[in-house]
Amino acid sequence: MLLKPHTKLNSQTPCQECGKKLRTPQSLEDHMRTHTGARPFVCRDCGRRFVERSGWRQHMKIHTGEKLFKCQVCGKAFLRSHHLKCHLTTHSGKKEYSCSECGKEFGFKSSLDLHLRTHSSERPFHCNVCGKNFNTHFTQSGDLVKHKRIHSGEKPFECPDCHRRYTSSGDLGKHRRSHTNLRPYTCQECGKSFRLSGHLKTHMLTHTGEKPYSCPNCLRRFARSHHLSGHVAKCR
Known part of the structure; x- marks a missing residue:
């Protein structure tokens, strides 16, 4: 009996549009959608469409609240593994990338690149409804x-x-x-815990005495933004 020869694992099929070589017929089929624009996988909750099933599955976790990547230090969970990696730098203190303008440090180069736009005022993404511009778009x-x-x-x-x-x-x-x-955010000074990182940052001002909000009229400084807003309304 003759046996049908196996397809070689390293055989590749080129895309007729761009020449890119794909290992399997399924990979080629998925790739061709980048040329045709077809997005056959539809989210039943919000209607968003996807080129690949893997992208659709990942998106569905947003609606279900499923977060598989959990921080072993504080218990906070994340939807994507790279979000967990970014978070872990808050515990380890390891931040390899530093802003040359203000010295702020980041664990990832992509975070630094995004931060640098705050200094350059670069806002390359444009809302076609109201005209407002933004730093980020695609994620x-x-x-x-x-x-x-x-x-x-x-x-x-x-x-x-x-x-x-x-x-x-x-x-x-x-x-x-x-x-x-x-309450995963704990003050290292007094042990008080908070649900949100912003609440911890505000609380820390009670220990440092810092008052980062300044009145543009009289230069009086405040620890909280809403205190400044109330003051500015009266300081004319």
């Missing part, structure tokens, strides 16, 4: 992506506990702590 958490939901009213992130919906995964994450009472 799910990008500024422009989140801003467009103001116009569309889209709230794709649903809390599995109370079904309240949010425009960003970050807002959903903050809300979910109200159900768990998780």
Whole structure:
């Protein structure tokens, strides 16, 4: 009996459009969608479409709240592995990339590149509805992506506990702590814990005495932005 020869593992099929070589027929089929624009995988919750099934599966975790990547130090969980890697630098203190303008340090070059735009005022991403410009766009958490939901009213992130919906995964994450009472941010000075990192930063001002908010009229300084806002309304 004659046996059908096996396809060689290293055989590659070239794309007829661009010449790129793919190892399997499925890989070639997925790649061809980059030329045709086809996005056959549709999110049933928000209608967003995807070229590949893997991208669709990853996106669906946003709606379910599934976060597989958990920090072993503080218990905080993340949707993507690289988000966990970024977070771990807050515990290790290892930050290899430093801003030449202000000295702020970052664990990843991509974070530094994004930060540098705050010095150059570079905002390359443009909202075609209201004309506002933004630093980031393409990622799910990008500024422009989140801003467009103001116009569309889209709230794709649903809390599995109370079904309240949010425009960003970050807002959903903050809300979910109200159900768990998780307070992962602890003050190293007094031991007080907080649900949000912003609350810890504000609290730290009580220890440092720092007052970062200055009145443009009389130069009086305040520890909290809402205190400054109330003062400016009267200081004319």
